[in-house]
Amino acid sequence: MATPLSLRRAFAVTLSALALTFSAATSADTVLRTVPSSDLKILDPIWTTANITRNHGFMIYDTLFGMDEKGAIKPQMVEKYTASPDNKVWTFTLRPGLKFHDGAPVTSQDVIASLARWAKRDTIGQKMYEAMESITAEGPNAFRMNFRQPFGVVLDALGKPNPLVPFIMPKRVADTPADKQIEEMIGSGPFTLAKEDFRPGDRVIYRKNTAYVPRKEAPSGLAGGKVVHVDRVEWVLLRDPQTQVNALLNGEVDMVETVPASGYSDMRINPKIELVDVMPAGPFTVIYNHKVAPFNNPKALKAAMLAINQESMLRAQATFRDFYKPCTSIYLCGSMYASDKTGFFTGKPQFEEARKLLKESGYDGKPVVILLPGDAPALNKLPAVYGQLLKQVGFNVDVQTTDWATLVTRRTKKDPPENGGWNAFITFWGGVDASSPITYSPLTGNGDQGYFGWPVDAELERLKSRFIETGDVAQRKDIATQIQLRVLEGGVIAPLGEGKAPTAVRRGVVSGLLPSPAVLYWNVRKK
Structure with a gap:
């Protein structure tokens, strides 16, 4: 007999299916429905570095x-x-x-x-x-x-x-100040978004921009002709991984952008589903708040980095070995600037040294707040495992579950955790993003003007300037390695290794996805 919880869940899925069916039945448009990687709540792609907002940007703006x-x-x-x-x-x-x-x-x-x-x-x-x-x-x-x-x-x-x-x-x-979010969603890109089509927590509806004139070149990644073959794209928010799988199997959605590890076993053998490698692998990283205790103390910060166990954290998050790879370089392993020169950082726990440093730091036992995005299946196991590793070192840890959109807003706060701030969060970067010092957003040492966590390191900034100024490939590689050592020594970020996940589509229904750092919806066809 079904439990009350399972009945409620089944009822919710049924309602969702009915809503989708009704939507399809009342429109002659070609509608592509997809489950995005997370909820979209912030629409200003200059105000936040959240990938979901960047992806939204590619829908309605051009570059x-x-x-x-x-x-x-x-x-x-x-x-x-x-x-x-x-x-x-x-x-x-x-x-x-x-x-x-x-x-x-x-x-x-x-x-x-x-x-x-x-x-x-x-x-x-x-x-x-x-x-x-x-x-x-x-x-x-x-x-x-x-x-x-x-x-x-x-x-x-x-x-x-x-x-x-x-x-x-x-x-x-x-002309809107850079520290204030824009209110008007007007771009020149291949899709449009009206206010009535934006429903946070439910769905976002993008409509084909019929006035858009694509380039004549063939599409390739983010370049070439952005030809739209559907009338509408709907981002349907389904937080539960099993609900995502069921919706895809039942034809209620056409795509799941990021296959959850818990659904991989079923999806890879189901004849109704095709798994497509669209986005390349990328690194997970820990971001520390350098403005407040305890990570404003270099010894406490280094102790936290020495607690990292890449293998155990990645295995808990990704489950399948095909989905993850330990890597101690801050850059994507195998990319031009990747280096095995990582100083003290090995990606393996060094508990004894970490406990010693934590004691020397004078840590007072105040809770360390780690933010966990419960609605982001690609990230939501890592913070809990990291919290357990930090406890073994001697940190008092408070892993606080929130949703990704709230995390994105909260990480902008520079206050202590008890006043709404934070101490650490874990995020994911596209492989292209993390392959060079000039495209990797968190590699900043310019304090309040830099990435969240706001580390101050004038030498890091000087190295980045040198990297930009030189055109010599050998010099650039050497400078990139110096940047890596500086980043690790200062705890600007802590690499956790690499992860990837395929995109799932209804077999024979969806085609034309372009390999790219983001899931793109031009060139995509739906039967």
């Missing part, structure tokens, strides 16, 4: 450049560009006919305002504007960048695929 499947940066909104031999003067001309969703043309003033807002919050954007003398409009469809010193990674900055992406918005929207 000046895009990264193709092979990692090359290609023009997107830009039709042509030139760079002076010394890389000090760059000129850009926009494609003709670019329009925002409200019908207004995209102009160079929109671009300049959008880049200025982005650069206030993005790490490579900050470096670019530090080196820049001016950015000026050259008529309505062109603009020029003048640099005081050579800046050879302009295209890398403008075409970066990771949060924060330099999406182009109308000037009136981009």
